[in-house]
Amino acid sequence: MRTCEATHLAFDLDFTLSTYPLTTSQVIAETLARCGLDAAVFGSANELALDYDRLWQELEVGATSADELRLAIWTRMVCGRDLAPSLAAPIARAYGDVRRESGVRFVEGVPEALEILRRRGYRLGLLTNGLSEVQWDKIHALDLARRVDVIVVGGDIGFYKPDERAFAALLGRLGARSADALFVGDSYEADIVGAHHAGMRTAWVSADGASHPGAVTPDYVFASAAQVLEILP
Numbered sequence: 001m002r003t004c005e006a007t008h009l010a011f012d013l014d015f016t017l018s019t020y021p022l023t024t025s026q027v028i029a030e031t032l033a034r035c036g037l038d039a040a041v042f043g044s045a046n047e048l049a050l051d052y053d054r055l056w057q058e059l060e061v062g063a064t065s066a067d068e069l070r071l072a073i074w075t076r077m078v079c080g081r082d083l084a085p086s087l088a089a090p091i092a093r094a095y096g097d098v099r100r101e102s103g104v105r106f107v108e109g110v111p112e113a114l115e116i117l118r119r120r121g122y123r124l125g126l127l128t129n130g131l132s133e134v135q136w137d138k139i140h141a142l143d144l145a146r147r148v149d150v151i152v153v154g155g156d157i158g159f160y161k162p163d164e165r166a167f168a169a170l171l172g173r174l175g176a177r178s179a180d181a182l183f184v185g186d187s188y189e190a191d192i193v194g195a196h197h198a199g200m201r202t203a204w205v206s207a208d209g210a211s212h213p214g215a216v217t218p219d220y221v222f223a224s225a226a227q228v229l230e231i232l233p
């Protein structure tokens, strides 16, 4: 891969730097078991997981807390399947418990890569969408405030990727011109299209090696964010 001349680097959080020990489908299976419910009543756990992740994205902007968001999602999921609406609250609570207890972890190689990049003198930023409460829980759990220079959370500033204002806030805090910055993220729309329109260079983390689905061509495609080491001197 060709060398990148960026001096400032910024990363997305979810599924770029961090991941979960349990998939959505595994959390749902454990949640329903705890509630004494037969998963088959809801259809397959995979189908529920797709629904859950889609609704999370749809309802996230505007939600004021994770508990409220989970309740809104499960209310839709329960009502959409003609089940008793009273099921939604206990399921939403149990889901939050399972996710909290199982925690969050780094993608393999990421903490080492961040440390090496800092030693090489790069300034590092993090720009993540999502609810303040949820994102900061993960940021604290991974001790990211110590590992990067700048952290910008969509829920704190009211702008979300791919909105150019989210990237402008990041660049301002990093003290970087967009042309000197590389953005690394796994969401083609939010991270790559957004950063490209903000004037940054882009590296798309596409673990399955999928080809990019739109007109914006990422400058780099990585299997993992840690690969950023390969393109930077």
Ligand SMILES: [Mg+2]
Residues within 6 Å of the ligand: 012, 013, 014, 015, 016, 185, 186, 187
């Ligand atoms: Mg992501």
